[in-house]
Amino acid sequence: MKPSNRRFVPGRRPAIGRACVALALGLGSLALIACGGSDDEAAPTPPEPTPVGLSLEKIGAYDGGALGAAEITAFDARSKRLFVVNGANGTVDVLDLANPAAPVKLATISVASLGAAVNSVAVHDGLVALAVEASPKTAPGKVAFYNAADLAALGSVTVGALPDMLVFTPDGSKLLVANEGEPNSYGLPDSADPEGSISIVTLNRSGSTIAPTVATADFGAFNTQIDALRAAGVRIYGPGATVAQDLEPEYIALSDDGRTAWITLQENNAVAVLDVAAARVTAIRPLGLKDHNLAGFGLDASDEDGGTDTNSGTPLLKIGPQPVKGMYLPDAIASYMVGGQTYLLTANEGDARADWPGFNEETRVRAHCSAGLDPAVFGADAARLLLDSNLGRLRITTSPNGNDSGKNALGQCTQLTSFGGRSFSIWNADLVRVFDSGDQLEQRTSALPNAAFNASHDNNSLDSRSASKGPEPEGVVIGRFGARSFAFIGLERVGGVMVYDISIPSAPSFVSYLNTRSADTDDRGPEGLALIQAAQSPNGKPLLVVGHEVSGTTAVLQINLSY
The missing domain is CATH 2.130.10.10 (YVTN repeat-like/Quinoprotein amine dehydrogenase)
Structure with a gap:
C-alpha cells in the first residue's frame, strides 16, 4: 500500500573504460542502464x-x-x-x-x-x-x-x-x-x-x-x-x-x-x-460529502427493499439515487x-464510533428521524422515505460534525449522512x-x-x-x-x-x-x-x-x- 521502492544495485566496474551498469528493478521488467564516464556515452x-x-x-x-x-x-x-x-x-x-x-x-x-x-x-x-x-x-x-x-x-x-x-x-x-x-x-x-x-x-x-x-x-x-x-x-x-x-x-x-x-x-x-x-x-x-442523489452515484440503501412503501419488505438488488450524503x-x-x-x-x-462504551454515533434513519424528515428538504416524499423499504433501514450518523445532529428546531432530519x-x-x-x-x-x-x-x-x-x-x-x-x-x-x-x-x-x-x-x-x-x-x-x-x-x-x- 506504499509507493513502489525502486532500488539501484551498482554493477562491477569494467577493467577498461569508465562505464558502469545498474539493475533497475521495475514493476514489469528488468532493465539494464549504462552510465558512462567521460570516455563513454550512456546507452539509452x-x-x-x-x-x-x-x-x-x-x-x-x-x-x-x-x-x-x-x-x-x-x-x-x-x-x-x-x-x-x-x-x-x-x-x-x-x-x-x-x-x-x-x-x-x-x-x-x-x-x-x-x-x-x-x-x-x-x-x-x-x-x-x-x-x-x-x-x-x-x-x-x-x-x-x-x-x-x-x-x-x-x-x-x-x-x-x-x-x-x-x-x-x-x-x-x-x-x-x-x-x-x-x-x-x-x-x-x-x-x-x-x-x-x-x-x-x-x-x-x-x-x-x-x-x-x-x-x-x-x-x-x-x-x-x-x-x-x-x-x-x-x-x-x-x-x-x-x-x-x-x-x-x-x-x-x-x-x-x-x-x-x-x-x-x-x-x-x-x-x-x-x-x-x-x-x-x-x-x-x-x-x-458525496451526493448519492446524483446519477451514477446511487446506492442500495436497504435490505428490505423488496416491497413498496413497507416496513416488512424482503431483500432485493436495488441500486439508485437517494437523497443521502455519504462521508x-x-x-x-x-x-x-x-x-x-x-x-x-x-x-x-x-x-463509525460504535465499538466502545459511552458513545455510539451509529443509528438507522427511521429511528433517528422519529419526528420525520424536513419536507422543505425532502419534499413530498418525506414521509414515505422513512419506510424500511426505502431509507428507513439505512445506517447513518447521529453526529455529522460536533454537536450538529442534522435536525431542525422541530426535530425533523434535515440531512441523512451515511458511512x-x-x-x-x-x-x-x-x-x-x-x-x-x-x-x-x-x-x-x-x-x-x-x-x-x-x-x-x-x-x-x-x-x-x-x-x-x-x-x-x-x-x-x-x-x-x-x-x-x-x-x-x-x-x-x-x-x-x-x-x-x-x-x-x-x-x-x-x-x-x-x-x-x-x-x-x-x-x-x-x-x-x-x-x-x-x-x-x-x-x-x-x-x-x-x-x-x-x-x-x-x-x-x-x-x-x-x-
Missing part, C-alpha cells in the same frame, strides 16, 4: 513495455486456520519470505514464498514481551518493522525491528498509542507510523482518550544494525482551531475531546521523494499533510505520479477530488456467480450490507507497468480485488475483478494488499498478496500482463 534505457491488458489469477494460498489469522502482509525479496500479521494470535506468521504456488510456514514472531499484539508489518531491504499495540491500548505502543533472513531481534522504539500502520520512506532511511490513539470509552470513570500522532523513526542503519531515533508529529497546534476545522468539514465530535484527541491517524501514503506524507484521519473524514523532515503536520484537509471516511490511501503531479487514491470504507462512499476516489495533492467511482463497485458486484449481492464476509445473504456500507473498499495498492498505472482495490465485505487503470486520474477505467470466495467459504474479508514487483518476485511475475481477515487465508494472486 530501453522502455518498459506497456501492457494492453491485465488479469488476476490465484496461484497459491496459505490457510492460517482461524478467524483473523491473516491481516496485513509484507514481502522480503532477499529471503523470499512473506510476513503475515496473525490477528488471531497477535503474532506474525513467517511464510516461505520461494514457490508462490505453495507457501510454507517457517516460523512465528511473538511480541509478548513488548505488548499485546501486532497491528501491522512493513519490510525494506531485509529489515522488518512491526507495529505493536500496548496493553492497555491507550498506552504508548512500540515498533519492533527484526532481520528478515534469520528473524534476529534488532531492537524496538516507543511510539504513540495504538500504532496501526507503518511504512518506510522510499530510500529506507525512515519509518513512518500512524498512531491511531483510539479511546477506550467516553464519560466513564476509567475513560482514556490518547492523542493521535505520527511517529517518524530515523533508522540510522549501518549494515545489519540500526540505532533508531523517534520524532513525533502531533496535532496539539490545532487544538485552538477546533471551530474553524469543524466549519471546514473536519469531523471533531468525540464527547469532550480536543482536536488532538479526536483525530485518529489510520493510513499513510508517501510522495515519491519521501518528503511529504498524507495520512487518512478516517473517523474525521479528513487527511493530514505531513512535512516528513520537519516532523510537522502542515495541514488538515476535509474531504467533504468518504477512507481507510487506505496510496499516491502515484502522472505528468509530474502527485495524485492520491483513497479506499472509502467508512467507519463511507462505497467507492474509491482520486484527489490531487491538495485533496481536491478529481474522480469518484460513484456506484460502480456495487454495480460490478451485483451479479457474482460465487457470492450474493452485498453479502458480508461472514455470510452469503443477499443485501446483508446494503443498509450499512455496501462492499466496503478498504485496501489499495498502485502498480505501474510501462506507461500505465493500475489500482488494486480490496472489497472487505463481498470480497475480491477490483482493478482499475488510473493512468488518467480524472477518467479511470475498469480492467478486471477477481473474487476467490465461494459463498460463505474460502477467501473472505480482504484486509491488506501487498504488491510484489516482477523483478523481486520469486517466479519472475508480478504478484499481489492478499490477507483475508475473516477466513484467515493468505492468497497469492499472479498479475498476468498481456501485450
Whole structure:
C-alpha cells in the first residue's frame, strides 16, 4: 500500500573504460542502464513495455486456520519470505514464498514481551518493522525491528498509542507510523482518550544494525482551531475531546521523494499533510460529502427493499439515487505520479464510533428521524422515505460534525449522512477530488456467480450490507507497468480485488475483478494488499498478496500482463 521502492544495485566496474551498469528493478521488467564516464556515452534505457491488458489469477494460498489469522502482509525479496500479521494470535506468521504456488510456514514472531499484539508489518531491504499495540491500548505502543533472513531481534522504539500502520520512506532511511490513539470509552470513570500522532523513526542503519531515533508529529497546534476545522468539514465530535484527541491517524501514503506524507484521519473524514523532515503536520484537509442523489452515484440503501412503501419488505438488488450524503471516511490511501503531479487514491470504507462504551454515533434513519424528515428538504416524499423499504433501514450518523445532529428546531432530519462512499476516489495533492467511482463497485458486484449481492464476509445473504456500507473498499495498492498505472482495490465485505487503470486520474477505467470466495467459504474479508514487483518476485511475475481477515487465508494472486 506504499509507493513502489525502486532500488539501484551498482554493477562491477569494467577493467577498461569508465562505464558502469545498474539493475533497475521495475514493476514489469528488468532493465539494464549504462552510465558512462567521460570516455563513454550512456546507452539509452530501453522502455518498459506497456501492457494492453491485465488479469488476476490465484496461484497459491496459505490457510492460517482461524478467524483473523491473516491481516496485513509484507514481502522480503532477499529471503523470499512473506510476513503475515496473525490477528488471531497477535503474532506474525513467517511464510516461505520461494514457490508462490505453495507457501510454507517457517516460523512465528511473538511480541509478548513488548505488548499485546501486532497491528501491522512493513519490510525494506531485509529489515522488518512491526507495529505493536500496548496493553492497555491507550498506552504508548512500540515498533519492533527484526532481520528478515534469520528473524534476529534488532531492537524496538516507543511510539504513540495504538500504532496501526507503518511504512518506510522510499530510500529506507525512515519509518513512518500512524498512531491511531483510539479511546477506550467516553464519560466513564476509567475513560482514556490518547492523542493521535505520527511517529517518524530515523533508522540510522549501518549494515545489519540500526540505532533508531523517534520524532513525533502531533496535532496539539490545532487544538485552538477546533471551530474553524469543524466549519471546514473536519469531523471533531468525540464527547469532550480536543482536536488532538479526536483525530485518529489510520493510513499513510508517501510522495515519491519521501518528503511529504498524507495520512487518512478516517473517523474525521479528513487527511493530514505531513512535512516528513520537519516532523510537522502542515495541514488538515476535509474531504467533504458525496451526493448519492446524483446519477451514477446511487446506492442500495436497504435490505428490505423488496416491497413498496413497507416496513416488512424482503431483500432485493436495488441500486439508485437517494437523497443521502455519504462521508468518504477512507481507510487506505496510496499516491502515484502522472505528468509530474502527485495524485492520491483513497479506499472509502467508512467507519463509525460504535465499538466502545459511552458513545455510539451509529443509528438507522427511521429511528433517528422519529419526528420525520424536513419536507422543505425532502419534499413530498418525506414521509414515505422513512419506510424500511426505502431509507428507513439505512445506517447513518447521529453526529455529522460536533454537536450538529442534522435536525431542525422541530426535530425533523434535515440531512441523512451515511458511512463511507462505497467507492474509491482520486484527489490531487491538495485533496481536491478529481474522480469518484460513484456506484460502480456495487454495480460490478451485483451479479457474482460465487457470492450474493452485498453479502458480508461472514455470510452469503443477499443485501446483508446494503443498509450499512455496501462492499466496503478498504485496501489499495498502485502498480505501474510501462506507461500505465493500475489500482488494486480490496472489497472487505463481498470480497475480491477490483482493478482499475488510473493512468488518467480524472477518467479511470475498469480492467478486471477477481473474487476467490465461494459463498460463505474460502477467501473472505480482504484486509491488506501487498504488491510484489516482477523483478523481486520469486517466479519472475508480478504478484499481489492478499490477507483475508475473516477466513484467515493468505492468497497469492499472479498479475498476468498481456501485450
